[in-house]
Amino acid sequence: MSRALLIVDVQNDFTEGGSLGVAGGAAVAAGITRLLDERGDAYDLVVASRDWHDGGSDNGGHISDHPDFVDSWPPHCISGTPGAEYHPALASDRIDVHIKKGQGKPAYSAFEGADDFGKGISEVFQAHGVTDVDVVGIATDHCVRASALDALQDGERVRVLTDLIAGVADASSAAALQELAAAGAELVTSDAVGAAPSAE
Template sequence: MTTGAALLVVDVQNDFTEGGALGVDGGDAVAAGVTRLLRDSGSDYDLIIGSRDWHDADGDNDGHFATGEPDFVSTWPVHCVAGTSGAEYDPELDTAPLTHHVKKGQGAHGYSAFDGVTDDGTRLADLLAGTQRLDIVGIATDHCVRASGLDALDHLAEVRILTDLVAGVGEDSSRAALDELAAKGATLV
C-alpha cells in the first residue's frame, strides 16, 4: 500500500517525561504539542504510529538496565517496564489518532523504533512500506529519536524531524544528534 505521509511519535511515555525514571525537560510540552499537531493536522497523515520502550520485567534486558550505578550511555536505571505506568503514554498525548503502536526494547536495548513490532508482530519498516514521507517527533532527541531517524533514512525517501516537537537529555548531545540526522539526509523542520 502506498501512502503519502506518516508520523512517528517516538517514546512519549511517562518514564521519559518530567517526573519519570528518565524524565527529560520539555517532555510534557512535547506530548501536548504532538496532541495539538494531531488535532490540527492529523488528517495530513495516512499512518500515525506511536513507539514505546517496552522492556521485559524479568532480567536486565541485555545489559540495558544497570546492575549498579548506570553510566547513562549504555546502561540505564530501570525504566519503561512492560505493563507499568512508566511505560504508558504521557497523559498529555492524545493517543486516539494513533493508527499503530510499536513496542521496542523487549529483551534488548531497543533505541530505534525500527527495532520494534506491533502486538501482531508487524515490523515498523513493513508498516511504512510504500510511504513517501515520514515525520518524526518525540523523546529523546539524542537517543531514540536519533536512532529511529537514522534507521528511517535507510527505508524512506524523505524523513523530517519536527524540531519543535522533540526533547532531549542534553542540549549539546541533542544538537549533535540533529546535525547528524541532517548530514545523513533528514530535513529539520
C-alpha cells in the first residue's frame, strides 16, 4: 500500500488577495506545510496541481472579461504570473510531482493535467503503486471536488482532509462534501494522518 498527498491548486490567485481569492486559502497553505513537517513520513508521494492558463487567450471559454462564475471566470493563474505560483506558505520544496492543468482549455480536476514530462496523475500514481490518496487544497466546491471524484474513479481509496480545504461558498462546499462522501470518499481531519515515526 502506498499513500499519496494530492494538493489541489494552492496558488496565489486562489488565496486572499488573488483574482479568485477564497477565504481561508492562506491558512490551508500553512496547514498543509504543517502537516508535511509533522507527519510527512505518512506519504510516499506528494503531488500538487496548479491551474496554468495561457496568456492572451480565453482558454477555451474558461476566462472572460464578463464571467458568469459558472463556466467562465476572470483572468486567473496565467502562466508566468505571480498569481499562478504556489502560495508562499506552502512548502513547495516538499512536492515530488508538479502538475499543470488548464493550458488553453478549461480544467478543474488535477487528473486533467500533466507534469513537465507529459505524464498525468493516473500514470504517476500507477508508477508509484499508489492505492490511497489524501486530498487537500482549493476550492472545495470546484477543483477539490473534481479531483477527489476522479481519484475515486481511478480506483484509489480517497480521504478528504476537511481542515485543509477552503471553498468558494458554504452551501456549494457542503454539497460537494456530501457528494464525495456518497461517492465513497472518507471525510476526516488531518489528525487521522499517521504520525511520523520518532527519530532515533
